[in-house]
Amino acid sequence: MKTERTRVKRVPKRGHYDLETVYSILDAGLICHVGFAMEGQPFVIPTAYGRLDNRLFIHGSPASRMLTSLQQGIDVCVTVTLLDGLVLARSAMHHSMNYRSVVLFGTAELVSEREEKMQALYAFTEHVMLGRWAETREPNEQELTGTTVLALPIDEASAKIRTGPPIDDAADYELPHWAGVIPLAVQPGEPIVDPKLAEGIAVPEHVEQYLGRQREVVGVV
Amino acid sequence: MKTERTRVKRVPKRGHYDLETVYSILDAGLICHVGFAMEGQPFVIPTAYGRLDNRLFIHGSPASRMLTSLQQGIDVCVTVTLLDGLVLARSAMHHSMNYRSVVLFGTAELVSEREEKMQALYAFTEHVMLGRWAETREPNEQELTGTTVLALPIDEASAKIRTGPPIDDAADYELPHWAGVIPLAVQPGEPIVDPKLAEGIAVPEHVEQYLGRQREVVGVV
Numbered sequence: 001m002k003t004e005r006t007r008v009k010r011v012p013k014r015g016h017y018d019l020e021t022v023y024s025i026l027d028a029g030l031i032c033h034v035g036f037a038m039e040g041q042p043f044v045i046p047t048a049y050g051r052l053d054n055r056l057f058i059h060g061s062p063a064s065r066m067l068t069s070l071q072q073g074i075d076v077c078v079t080v081t082l083l084d085g086l087v088l089a090r091s092a093m094h095h096s097m098n099y100r101s102v103v104l105f106g107t108a109e110l111v112s113e114r115e116e117k118m119q120a121l122y123a124f125t126e127h128v129m130l131g132r133w134a135e136t137r138e139p140n141e142q143e144l145t146g147t148t149v150l151a152l153p154i155d156e157a158s159a160k161i162r163t164g165p166p167i168d169d170a171a172d173y174e175l176p177h178w179a180g181v182i183p184l185a186v187q188p189g190e191p192i193v194d195p196k197l198a199e200g201i202a203v204p205e206h207v208e209q210y211l212g213r214q215r216e217v218v219g220v221v
Numbered sequence: 222m223k224t225e226r227t228r229v230k231r232v233p234k235r236g237h238y239d240l241e242t243v244y245s246i247l248d249a250g251l252i253c254h255v256g257f258a259m260e261g262q263p264f265v266i267p268t269a270y271g272r273l274d275n276r277l278f279i280h281g282s283p284a285s286r287m288l289t290s291l292q293q294g295i296d297v298c299v300t301v302t303l304l305d306g307l308v309l310a311r312s313a314m315h316h317s318m319n320y321r322s323v324v325l326f327g328t329a330e331l332v333s334e335r336e337e338k339m340q341a342l343y344a345f346t347e348h349v350m351l352g353r354w355a356e357t358r359e360p361n362e363q364e365l366t367g368t369t370v371l372a373l374p375i376d377e378a379s380a381k382i383r384t385g386p387p388i389d390d391a392a393d394y395e396l397p398h399w400a401g402v403i404p405l406a407v408q409p410g411e412p413i414v415d416p417k418l419a420e421g422i423a424v425p426e427h428v429e430q431y432l433g434r435q436r437e438v439v440g441v442v
Contacts, residue, residue, distance in 0.1 A: 005262070010285055030318065030405075031302055035265035037258030040295070041226070044256035044265055046302040046322050064231055074261070081252055081267040083407065088428070091358040092346045093368065097251065101267050125313045135398050137312040147314065165415045177356050178425045179415040182432070184251075186304065189404035194386045197400055204399045207309070211403070 005105050006158035016159040019054070025102045025159055026051050029080040030128070030186075034058060036069055036076050049078075050123030051154070056104065057111070057120040059149045067148045070108040078104045078152060086182040089166035090175045096162065098181060104157040108150040120149045131206030188214050226326050227379035237380040240275070246323045246380055247272050250301040251349070251407075255279060257290055257297050270299075271344030272375070277325065278332070278341040280370045288369045291329040299325045299373060307403040310387035311396045317383065319402060325378040329371040341370045352427030409435050 008015030016022070032049045035042060045066050050057045056078060060067050070076055085098035111117050118139065125133045139147070166179050188211050191203050229236030237243070253270045256263060266287050271278045277299060281288050291297055306319035332338050339360065346354045360368070387400050409432050412424050 010282060030307075031304055031320070033254040033256075033265050033267075033300055033302070035254075035256040035263040035298075037261060037263045040258055040261075041326075042256040042258045042263055042296060042298045044254050044298045044300040044324065046254075046300060046320070048318060061231060075263060077256075077263045077265045079254055079265040079267060081254070083252055085413075086251075086349055086409075088350065088353065089357070091360075091364075092342060092354060093360050093364045095346055095349050095353070095357070097269060097349075099252070099267070103265065105262075121313060125316055128307055128316050128318075129309065129403075132309065132316070133313060136310070136316070137393055137396055137398070139312075139314050143312075143314045165413070165417070172358055173417055174419070175358055176419070176422060177358065178422050178428065179418055180424075181413040181415075182350075182428070183410035183413060184407050185410065186405050187408040188307075189406065192306075192386070192402040192404060194400040194402075196386070196394055198395070198397075201397060201399050203401075207399065207403070 002158065003156055006103065006156055008158055008160050014160045014162055016161060021159045022102050022154065022157045023051070025082060025100045026056065026080055029082055032058070032078050032080045034066060034076060034078050036066065036074055038069060048124060048128070050120060050127040052119060052123045054154045055151045056154055057123055057149055057151050059120065059124060059147055062146065062148045064148065067150060070150055071110050073107050076106060076108055076152065083184050084163070085184050087166045088179055088182065090168045090172040090177040090179050094166055094168050096166065098162050100159065100161045102157055102159050104152065104154060106152050106156055108152050111149040111151050114144065117144055117149050120151065129206060129210050131209065135204055135206060223379065224377055227324065227377055229379055229381050235381045235383055237382060242380045243323050243375065243378045244272065246303060246321045247277065247301055250303055253279070253299050253301045255287060255297060255299050257287065257295055259290060269345060269349070271341060271348040273340060273344045275375045276372045277375055278344055278370055278372050280341065280345060280368055283367065283369045285369065288371060291371055292331050294328050297327060297329055297373065304405050305384070306405050308387045309400055309403065311389045311393040311398040311400050315387055315389050317387065319383050319385070321380065321382045323378055323380050325373065325375060327373050327377055329373050332370040332372050335365065338365055338370050341372065350427060350431050352430065356425055356427065
């Protein structure tokens, strides 16, 4: 996992290379930022993703510039960042953020085999919300054909994590400025029912469970 | 603003090119993802940022690989993504997310003039939290020298926005599956006081105001 590309260079103590840490961050995120370059021009595109074992999946229209580019086997960098807090120090320069991020390098492979593609789409849907797949219409043959799925092996990845209070210069601890951390977390609001929903369909159990889990995030009130 | 690089290709109706929209998304975000390529290898690095007028600032250690690379005038792509909701459709394939994102292309300029650098650091600190700068120790000469600040002109940028309910296939509206949107927003928890904070320093007004503003986000309870 720790290669010249993935070695955390700035503040090395924040670097982590074990799969468990990398997976836990990938599983907690919802959006990844996919970076690729064409003739030296970099592109960074936000997109949803899913994970099964040591593979990260992205998907979209076969016409997507990102997906057609990545299918050519060019190098890709996928980054997932979770923002955990604002770190307010006594000095302006020591302001920071608490975060967990994963940077993943590699090349993408086209997922073309039917069953594997279905598994990837399962991973996407369950990544959005656990338990969702069983309560939706599964992809049909036309949808499977009309969707490009790419897999990126999670072989060369590193995590970077900052936690804890601000670190000020020794002399600044005497200053009268308040210092501390404002925890941040993505929190769900009340479900907004689709205006076209047929009558008599209640918010299902898997949605309620999701809301409960998300609201349990430590420190967020 | 609308160039061949910035034109939103997938789902063009979601594209926006006016500065007001671009600025509002940049100002609401806290982390940007900076993309650049070296010898074809893309890197996507999450980092804090600030904005003043039509310039986006990033900063860090002079030893940072990202900052030393970008100073060479290579092309950069900076993306900011705000996740606004999970879009739960009746069919697995129509699951989506509500979001606002900005993709900005350009090349970075080194900010070396003292006053301009100080303004950029002001922008960073105020971006983390409005009102913070006035209640912290300002950067000293050593810190100014020891920090690299880069500016990216916000000339070639586009925004992409998805809002609203899921869009299902016509035939699927009869299915018995619940559909709707789960709004999401980054929410603050209770401030965690720095264990080293001197006694008698209360949570200041600008922090309380921040907490109040963030908790007003529509739909999040």
